[in-house]
Amino acid sequence: xxxxxxxxxxxxxxxxxxxxxxxxxxxxxxxxxxxxxxxxxxxxxxxxxxxxxxxxxxxxxxxxxxxxxxxxxxxxxxxxxxxxxxxxxxxxxxxxxxxxxxxxxxxxxxxxxxxxxxxxxxxxxxxxxxxxxxxxxxxxxxxxxxxxxxxxxxxxxxxxxxxxxxxxxxxxxxxxxxxxxxxxxxxxxxxxxxxxxxxxxxxxxxxxxxxxxxxxxxxxxxxxxxxxxxxxxxxxxxxxxxxxxxxxxxxxxxxxxxxxxxxxxxxxxxxxxxxxxxxxxxxxxxxxxxxxxxxxxxxxxxxxxxxxxxxxxxxxxxxxxxxxxxxxxxxxxxxxxxxxxxxxxxxxxxxxxxxxxxxxxxxxxxxxxxxxxxxxxxxxxxxxxxxxxxxxxxxxxxxxxxxxxxxxxxxxxxxxxxxxxxxxxxxxxxxxxxxxxxxxxxxxxxxxxxx
Amino acid sequence: xxxxxxxxxxxxxxxxxxxxxxxxxxxxxxxxxxxxxxxxxxxxxxxxxxxxxxxxxxxxxxxxxxxxxxxxxxxxxxxxxxxxxxxxxxxxxxxxxxxxxxxxxxxxxxxxxxxxxxxxxxxxxxxxxxxxxxxxxxxxxxxxxxxxxxxxxxxxxxxxxxxxxxxxxxxxxxxxxxxxxxxxxxxxxxxxxxxxxxxxxxxxxxxxxxxxxxxxxxxxxxxxxxxxxxxxxxxxxxxxxxxxxxxxxxxxxxxxxxxxxxxxxxxxxxxxxxxxxxxxxxxxxxxxxxxxxxxxxxxxxxxxxxxxxxxxxxxxxxxxxxxxxxxxxxxxxxxxxxxxxxxxxxxxxxxxxxxxxxxxxxxxxxxxxxxxxxxxxxxxxxxxxxxxxxxxxxxxxxxxxxxxxxxxxxxxxxxxxxxxxxxxxxxxxxxxxxxxxxxxxxxxxxxxxxxxxxxxxxxxxxxxxxxxxxxxx
Numbered sequence: 030x031x032x033x034x035x036x037x038x039x040x041x042x043x044x045x046x047x048x049x050x051x052x053x054x055x056x057x058x059x060x061x062x063x064x065x066x067x068x069x070x071x072x073x074x075x076x077x078x079x080x081x082x083x084x085x086x087x088x089x090x091x092x093x094x095x096x097x098x099x100x101x102x103x104x105x106x107x108x109x110x111x112x113x114x115x116x117x118x119x120x121x122x123x124x125x126x127x128x129x130x131x132x133x134x135x136x137x138x139x140x141x142x143x144x145x146x147x148x149x150x151x152x153x154x155x156x157x158x159x160x161x162x163x164x165x166x167x168x169x170x171x172x173x174x175x176x177x178x179x180x181x182x183x184x185x186x187x188x189x190x191x192x193x194x195x196x197x198x199x200x201x202x203x204x205x206x207x208x209x210x211x212x213x214x215x216x217x218x219x220x221x222x223x224x225x226x227x228x229x230x231x232x233x234x235x236x237x238x239x240x241x242x243x244x245x246x247x248x249x250x251x252x253x254x255x256x257x258x259x260x261x262x263x264x265x266x267x268x269x270x271x272x273x274x275x276x277x278x279x280x281x282x283x284x285x286x287x288x289x290x291x292x293x294x295x296x297x298x299x300x301x302x303x304x305x306x307x308x309x310x311x312x313x314x315x316x317x318x319x320x321x322x323x324x325x326x327x328x329x330x331x332x333x334x335x336x337x338x339x340x341x342x343x344x345x346x347x348x349x350x351x352x353x354x355x356x357x358x359x360x361x362x363x364x365x366x367x368x369x370x371x372x373x374x375x376x377x378x379x380x381x382x383x384x385x386x387x388x389x390x391x392x393x394x395x396x397x398x399x400x401x402x403x404x405x406x407x408x409x410x411x412x413x414x415x416x417x418x419x420x421x422x423x424x425x426x427x428x429x430x431x432x433x434x435x436x437x438x439x440x441x442x443x444x445x446x447x448x449x450x451x452x453x454x455x456x457x458x459x460x461x462x463x464x465x466x467x468x469x470x471x472x473x474x475x476x477x478x479x480x
Numbered sequence: 481x482x483x484x485x486x487x488x489x490x491x492x493x494x495x496x497x498x499x500x501x502x503x504x505x506x507x508x509x510x511x512x513x514x515x516x517x518x519x520x521x522x523x524x525x526x527x528x529x530x531x532x533x534x535x536x537x538x539x540x541x542x543x544x545x546x547x548x549x550x551x552x553x554x555x556x557x558x559x560x561x562x563x564x565x566x567x568x569x570x571x572x573x574x575x576x577x578x579x580x581x582x583x584x585x586x587x588x589x590x591x592x593x594x595x596x597x598x599x600x601x602x603x604x605x606x607x608x609x610x611x612x613x614x615x616x617x618x619x620x621x622x623x624x625x626x627x628x629x630x631x632x633x634x635x636x637x638x639x640x641x642x643x644x645x646x647x648x649x650x651x652x653x654x655x656x657x658x659x660x661x662x663x664x665x666x667x668x669x670x671x672x673x674x675x676x677x678x679x680x681x682x683x684x685x686x687x688x689x690x691x692x693x694x695x696x697x698x699x700x701x702x703x704x705x706x707x708x709x710x711x712x713x714x715x716x717x718x719x720x721x722x723x724x725x726x727x728x729x730x731x732x733x734x735x736x737x738x739x740x741x742x743x744x745x746x747x748x749x750x751x752x753x754x755x756x757x758x759x760x761x762x763x764x765x766x767x768x769x770x771x772x773x774x775x776x777x778x779x780x781x782x783x784x785x786x787x788x789x790x791x792x793x794x795x796x797x798x799x800x801x802x803x804x805x806x807x808x809x810x811x812x813x814x815x816x817x818x819x820x821x822x823x824x825x826x827x828x829x830x831x832x833x834x835x836x837x838x839x840x841x842x843x844x845x846x847x848x849x850x851x852x853x854x855x856x857x858x859x860x861x862x863x864x865x866x867x868x869x870x871x872x873x874x875x876x877x878x879x880x881x882x883x884x885x886x887x888x889x890x891x892x893x894x895x896x897x898x899x900x901x902x903x904x905x906x907x908x909x910x911x912x913x914x915x916x917x918x919x920x921x922x923x924x925x926x927x928x929x930x931x932x933x934x935x936x937x938x939x940x941x942x943x944x945x946x947x948x949x950x951x952x953x
Contacts, residue, residue: 127823127825128720129716129719129720129824129825130719130720130823130824130825130854131719131720132823152722153722174664180663184637184641185663187669187672188637188641197916201912201916202912203910203912203913203915203916204909204910204913205913207821207888207889207890207908208823208888208889209821209822209823209853209854209888209889209890209893210821210824210853210854211629211633211638211821211850211853211854211855211890211893211894212821212890212892212893213626213627213629213638213676213890213892213893213894213895213896213897214890214891214892214897214901214905214908214909215897215905215909215913215914215917215935215936216673216676216677216681216917216920216921216935217627217640217672217673217675217676217677218673218916218917218920219672220640220669220671220672220673220675221668221669221672221673223669223672224664224668224669225668229668240724241722241724264582267584267693268605268693270693270695270696270761270762270763271762272761272762308762308765309764309765309768311764311765311768312762312764312765312768314764315762315763315764366662366663366664366665367662368580368583368585368661368662369582369583369584370580370582370583371583398663399583399662399663400663400664429660429661429662430662431662431664431665431666433666448666448667449666451666451667452656452657452658452660452665452667453655453656453657454656454657454658454667454668454670455667456654456656457650457656457670457923457924458667458668458670460923461668461920461923464919464920464923476667477666477667477668478667
């Protein structure tokens with residue numbers, strides 16, 4: 030039963046105030062999800078307001094998608110229903126900040142950039158380089174467990190979140206975890222929310238662990254020639270005592286796109302391994318020496334990128350999944366996760382399968398972590414993407430991995446599930462969803478197995 | 481169900497060798513490292529997931545509680561029975577199922593002893609990072625249940641940061657796999673929820689963990705202080721200057737004297753406190769950090785800093801630390817180990833507070849703890865035969881926990897809640913916070929037969945430590 034427009038208006042205005050709710054096309058245009066436009070966008074200014082908005086929506090059967098900076102709205106299946114965008118941009122207070130303790134707590138709408146600016150003054154940072162970081166909020170980053178190549182050394186939000194407060198569809202604000210760096214009191218509900226993409230509750234506050242900014246960084250580029258050599262390099266680097274901050278494999282297509290940004294000489298036309306070392310000068314010198322030795326052993330030459338060029342390149346590498354799709358909207362962006370031992374093997378398979386269908390692959394792989402972002406662009410005419418992705422997914426699942434769709438045209442997403450084959454835990458996940466969101470109003474249908 | 485038919489059914493599933501039912505055998509399973517409560521009706525030793533499933537189904541049919549158990553080294557009573565029932569010991573499920581050094585993973589059964597996994601991968605240059613003090617006895621399954629820590633979790637995180645996949649038998653007998661070898665699998669992070677759930681949500685029958693490369697260089701130092709305050713200030717300074725040691729441990733004078741008498745690790749008997757500091761990594765980074773740390777110690781009135789010159793000396797420094805609880809057992813009939821966390825910058829005032837609590841209750845309190853992450857382990861000495869003293873110990877511990885909560889900390893950093901602190905949970909969680917935890921528990925464990933009476937408040941003794949101290953220590 031559809032709820033009358035005036036009831037919705039009065040309801041939301043009563044919670045957040047009239048000026049904090051906007052209706053209709055121009056206000057909501059930027060909040061489209063897979064082409065769908067919400068009826069309105071609500072901007073709560075407190076955790077309690079956010080919880081009340083959810084309660085009202087649940088009582089009235091309004092489907093809600095929680096939004097921070099809107100940088101990851103393309104991830105997931107098309108929503109079954111989308112009435113309200115719950116946007117946290119007006120919740121950006123710093124709740125506590127203890128530089129000496131290396132901890133901070135902020136409201137979820139705090140942008141990544143604002144937070145880093147605050148920390149930098151004290152020589153600290155949150156060592157993440159997630160896609161879309163110009164716009165991304167901390168709440169969104171945590172809800173997506175988003176990370177980038179820095180994951181090699183520092184992990185993901187899952188390793189940095191100390192506690193959080195969550196607005197529930199019951200209208201409550203509940204706490205999990207705490208503010209200290211070590212804490213095992215009670216069930217670790219935060220883990221459920223991290224990476225839940227707003228389908229269980231809405232993260233309204235997060236407490237985070239902070240890190241000192243390393244003194245220096247240097248980027249080394251190792252030409253790999255073939256994927257076989259790339260594999261050899263990966264094994265040697267990961268078996269060495271080196272502790273790279275970032276370690277990625279760019280296939281020839283990707284390196285052709287990135288190299289000009291690093292103001293390096295003409296296109297490489299071969300796969301490359303990019304390594305970022307961080308720490309003191311002595312550590313960086315040692316890394317260079319070891320990499321040169323490693324490179325010699327497999328016939329790979331080592332190039333150094335200048336500071337400015339490498340900073341710009343790493344930004345582009347981290348943000349690959351975003352810009353690749355933006356520059357060619359017909360493209361697909363996929364994320365493969367796999368045991369690290371299978372990285373090159375799967376890439377080679379993907380290149381081959383795609384090549385057979387005249388589809389071009391561009392890929393960046395965190396080879397020390399086992400995360401591969403693939404951009405696929407088809408040639409005009411035939412549309413081989415659906416069977417191709419289905420095949421690749423099956424192959425990767427056989428290797429113990431998973432292939433998810435990060436960005437794709439809606440028509441594609443209507444045919445292929447964004448997440449892949451859910452494991453035997455699905456029933457438990459559905460029960461959790463039913464307990465936290467009994468009316469099914471939070472991003473309905475967007476998550477794994479129809480959740 | 482009456483005991484005899486239950487034993488018969490259990491024997492039918494397990495075979496005679498895998499069931500204990502004589503009173504003298506069962507008595508041994510009344511305890512873990514915290515205390516003793518009730519005697520179980522039976523103890524069984526499955527060797528396969530299939531057997532665990534059959535046990536779980538039998539228990540569900542018979543409405544009998546089930547308590548999973550590893551090595552019984554836990555410090556919060558997680559593995560003791562509260563109302564009878566079957567203890568499922570996973571100690572015989574101790575196979576290492578797979579080692580994949582290239583992907584830096586191992587798949588193990590829950591009964592594998594923590595150190596044994598590290599030993600199994602040592603030749604390849606790898607190890608399993610979480611290192612509880614009991615690591616030579618405790619099992620990976622128990623570590624998963626408690627989300628155990630250890631000295632080196634300062635740099636590398638606790639168990640949850642190293643566990644990627646689980647096979648779990650749910651209370652209805654269904655077997656699910658959560659996570660796997662990869663860092664990410666689509667869907668909710670059930671692995672993350674199950675780690676630290678203390679056996680109340682399911683029984684873990686297989687674990688996939690991350691292995692780490694052994695660092696190239698290690699430097700272990702002991703910094704000796706004449707005043708406790710100087711040692712705690714050093715800890716604060718090391719953290720706030722952005723130096724990240726692999727471990728940063730502290731012992732006060734009382735504790736270190738007991739340790740020294742027991743292990744002869746070379747801690748000076750007349751000092752007020754020592755810090756045990758370890759840095760690891762690339763040789764270049766280690767020598768720089770060691771120098772920086774020495775400088776910080778120097779600015780904080782350290783008497784001397786000793787560096788371990790040989791691996792043997794390093795092992796000796798650590799032996800002192802890891803055997804500290806045992807050493808205190810030599811000088812006091814009983815002790816009660818506490819486990820609280822505070823923001824690290826509050827260490828100096830917190831130690832003063834603990835000292836004041838000791839004076840107030842006329843108790844000797846030793847301090848040994850993971851200073852680098854603000855995880856305190858005050859040890860309250862007493863004689864369990866003295867009822868009044870035992871009661872004072874519980875009250876004193878409670879006040880210390882209350883203070884941790886007031887400072888924005890936690891009532892447990894690594895030992896778990898168990899039966900010890902479930903009634904203290906309201907110190908840090910509101911009724912709404914606890915309600916959502918209860919909901920999670922009843923989703924997985926609707927009959928409440930899995931490890932009953934643990935983690936969440938029962939409401940029987942609100943805001944109190946429920947343990948009978950002295951029975952086990």
